[in-house]
Amino acid sequence: MGKIRQRLYVIAALIVVSIIALVPRNTKQRVRDATSGAMKDTTVRRVPINLGLDLQGGIHLALEVDQSKGPVPDCADAIQRAERVVRTRMDEFGTKEPVVQIQGRCRLIVELAGEKDPARARGVIQRTAFLEFRITDMKSLFKDALPLMDAALRKAGIKSRSTAAPSAVAQLFGGDTTKTARDSAADANTPGVLSSLLFQGQLPGEFLVPEEQWPLVDSLTSRPDVRAAIPRGLELRWGAQSESRGARAYRALYAVEARPIITGEELVKAVARRDPVTNQSIVAFQLSHRGARKFADETARHINDYMAIILDSRVQGQPPIIKSQIGANGQIELGTKPLQEASDLALVLRAGALPAPLTIVDERSISATLGADSIHDGVLAGVVGVLLVVVIMIGYYRMSGALAVAALTLYCLFTLAGLALFGFTLTLPGLAGFVLSIGIAVDANVLIFERIREELVHGKSLRLAVDDGFLHAMNAIVDSNVSTILTALILYAVGTGPVQGFAITLIIGIIASMISAIFVVKTLFLVWLYRRPDMINVAHKVPTANIRAALDNVGLLGADIQTFGSDTSYQVRARLGAEATGEAGTQAVADAVARALDQSVGTGQYQIQRREAVGPKVGRELQGKALIAILFSFVVTLIYLAVRFEWRFGLAAVVATAHDIVATIAFISVMHLEVSLVVVGAVLTVVGYSLNDTIIIFDRVRENLRKYRRQNLYEILNLSINETLPRSVLTHGTTIATTLSLLILAGEVIRPFAWVMSFGIFTGTFSSIYIAAPVLLWIEKRWPGEDARGARTFGSRAPAAPPVAGPPVTPSAPQPRAPQPAR
Structure with missing residues (x-):
């Protein structure tokens, strides 16, 4: 009982620290007085979790030194001096908690939460303001x-435009030389x-x-x-x-x-x-x-x-x-x-x-209403998804599922407290990481429960089955979570802001899930065993054609118009030809859309809630960094699995994950989904899910290779997949239930994420079973290692005869070479 009491003290301490981290506190903000127009400090009380612009609305600007207005010898020095000037301006601009930070060497990031006037913000930031x-x-x-x-x-x-031009006949045959002399004299006097x-x-x-x-x-x-x-x-x-x-x-x-x-x-x-x-x-x-x-x-x-x-x-x-x-x-x-x-x-x-003129290379503006809708829809869908997880876990595992649900509640508390303690910002891609970490937390509980059930089938006592179940599931949990954390670290180091938000939330969630699954759940099990030792179970609608006709009239031919949520919300994607690039092209497109809406809807009868303009340079950087991050994650996964298993396992896991990425990208293309930051977060989430599932199967393969030394690799792979199949069905079933709730109940901002996640979970499960294992078998056949027992024969042999006496075993499990000692 003393050991249980110590565990309860640690859990209580974690809960107290988490609650203290989430207690609303007073913060000072600079706001503009409505009567005098002067800036003043005010105190507000709020929960210390920073929300990204996509959740609370605002303006995101990425600026670089404008080299077209004159060469700047040292852009890094110019950006550093510009950062001080822009920060001073933003502190008096009237926006709460403005973010002004340098990205890389020559780029300045400005984020103004809650700001509704992008034109005014751009003017204040870009104005050189050199007075003389x-x-x-x-x-x-x-x-x-x-x-x-x-x-x-x-x-x-170059002559004055008032001078008459010579006729074509005079140019062809030449004119009177006297007249030419008179004209020359007249030009001299004009x-x-x-x-x-x-x-x-x-x-x-x-x-x-x-x-x-x-x-x-x-x-x-x-x-x-x-x-x-x-x-x-x-x-x-x-x-x-x-x-x-x-x-x-x-x-x-x-x-x-x-x-x-x-x-x-x-x-x-x-x-x-x-x-x-x-x-x-x-x-x-x-x-x-x-x-x-x-x-x-x-x-x-x-x-x-x-x-x-x-x-x-x-x-x-x-x-x-x-x-x-x-x-x-x-x-x-x-x-x-x-x-x-x-x-x-x-x-x-x-x-x-400013030390040098600045130009905007990336701009995003989101209305506070759209951000609030995203939070409302996300919370509603998340609550429904969590309820489905609760029903599935309790319905399948009964009391053990109830203990897992209690631990899952503490997991959510620990994750939010981690975000608050370290001051990280929660964004929509971060919510994607939160959803992934929930799935990983559920997956860890399912792994433990399935191992406990297997130990009970082998005739062990309940207390011994719980201890061995946690012990045997530890390797799979640690390997899958460490590989996912390594991938998230690569994403954070190489990726951009939204990808970094996803990575940070994922890392904190994984750490919290390991604490809740390994420490909290086992403590709750010990408490339950101590008390119940006999436990056995574990504005108005406008036709789209009218808007399209108005856009065609202002030169935006072939614009993409889609309803966005309700019948009165639309999403317009347009470009003024190939020459409309850079800041001028972005403003020209925005002005053209405004003129078209004035014609089709009426002046003052509409509101632009979201505006995004990504320049070609920033677009290429986003693509390049996302690709580099995924490639680095593959390399790190291969190295980690080569150390923990061997390089053949790592290569098979990378091939299966690459299949999932290609299949998911094809799904995005077929569904005509916009490749936004939320969709990128979903693709990264799919990568984590696929790696996690494959590593868990490979961990069982490694365990069975050591346990059943008379069986060949073909039999071991089939056995391992069959043993982990209930875990895969339950884990991915609960996660798909969450994504389906997002798909049905969430708004248009989160819905693309739910589409990609639903498909990605399916293809990730498929690749872990039907691609990773066959690829591993082919690799072992082509480059045999010490585990390539019978890989070249590529077939199963007759199963071993069942023992005459001993504890019951699962029908598909081969018999070990030596009987297990009694405990």
Whole structure:
């Protein structure tokens, strides 16, 4: 009884620690005050389990340095500095617990849980926010240099569009040389191509360009020969927005000094507010003491000059005149822009400038409603699945099944506590790992119970049968769980974020299942044996055609439209041709879908709940890393089984698992399932199931090879498969019951996972019985080892004669060479 009491103390301690880890606790979050708009700290009480974006909704962004806007010598250093800036911005953005972390060397991951506006998040993160103050061209040096620029363009063969082009007849037969000379003289007197597009503004250094002509002027001023003609010490900067002069819109072009009088590095405070006089949005800023002294000295030297306020190479508003010396305070006028945009500008100014521009290579946004639906559907299906497992286990094993159900409850508690203690995030692929670990926990109990039943059939006492059952099942449990843990470690080391979430949950679940199956169940058995020593048994519907027609009208030809859950939910997959790649292509597709929905459904009559855009680079990385992870898991499995068994067993297990992967991929193709992160998690789960089942059969083969030394390998394989068949039926039957409940009751997000899992369990069971064993027999026949007894004959011989006396045996079991000693 003392040993049982010690076991109960350990179990009680584990339960107490798990409950403490899951007790809701107070956490601080940064939220925006609805009345003042300022950020403030608030305290909330919640269970300390982090949910992934696919469960609670939010935005996932993967960013890299944009090399197209200029080479960056060291992207790793740029990403490290950008991580600090982006983290500061996100801390004031208003999102609870933002995740900002570096992945690899040159990639930055940003996750904003609960955020509903992807466009605003992208703008705040990607904005360079480099602030500078420059004096405009007060001496009109740029205006005086315009003839030189026109001459450079004329020399390059670029003429004003107002010049009439020669006719085809004149080009063919040549024209009058006198007329050609007159035209050359006229070209010399007409305004140049650049001068004809620039109109002098109201300020020194200000030029106005018609809105439709500013891309042309920008391309002309970017030419090397034109830039060489710009006076030294001057640079050109465009206005941030167009201005209306009369009935026509113009874009301002400013010639400013190349050296700024001060930059935003000296800024210490920036606040957005409304101008009480004009009611326009402004950003009031304050400089540091050092910056204030420098700003005061520079503005004192430039009284009556015009100062351009430049943000991200764009002049903000019309440059004001410096009437007197300016100290530490100033403001940026944003005109009629909303106050929200002024608040975002103040936010990025406070956080500082990015060291390099960033581009989005992977984007996913999920609404909080869809995440809540996923949790609700998953919990409902999980409860139904667990109830089915409870019914099957208790119905088949009676009291032993009840003990296993009690241990399974503790297993769930231990797993959730492990996630909370180590701060891991639970995602949909993580739920897949949780389901797999539940199956492994049930499988361990079934292994133990079947071994206890076999020992009872051999005539052993109940107490001795329990001890031997746990002892003989230990090798199979340890081998299968260790191989699965090794596979999960490879997935965590090589895989990406979602695959890592699956691997972490699977590892914690396996450890918890081993504790519950090996330690807790045996303790409950000992308690029951001590008390009962006589125990014997162990919005509105829109036709899809209307949406498709609207998508065709905006250029999204051949879009894939499917109902998603209810009759009013749809899933659209589309692409604007082969050229629509990168961030611009993603935004173009999103805008086109929005226009089509406005036409077919009506503006404001729909809600985009989920948006995913995976660039080709990230897509290739996901495929490559998943493939590498699976290959590494094969290598690790082969090595482990070669150490625990021999290399022939490992090779047979790898071949059977490869069959399951190929068959599952074919099933995904036939069912036209989208290869999403959830489906990838399901495929990885199938790999774990298949390896686990094959290793358990091989462990029984190894045991029987040592036990029945007169039988050949063919007989041993048949015997081992028959002995483990009840375990396979029960284990996979309970797991399929869980996946079927997911398939019937879960939402559209989890349903592809349930489809793949249901098929994968079936094919995994099939390969463990009908592929792994025949492949092992063929390998032993082709490259015989010490266990290849009779493999070359490839046939069974007559079974051994039954003994005259002794304990009863199963009909299919060959008799050992020597009788077992009495115990």
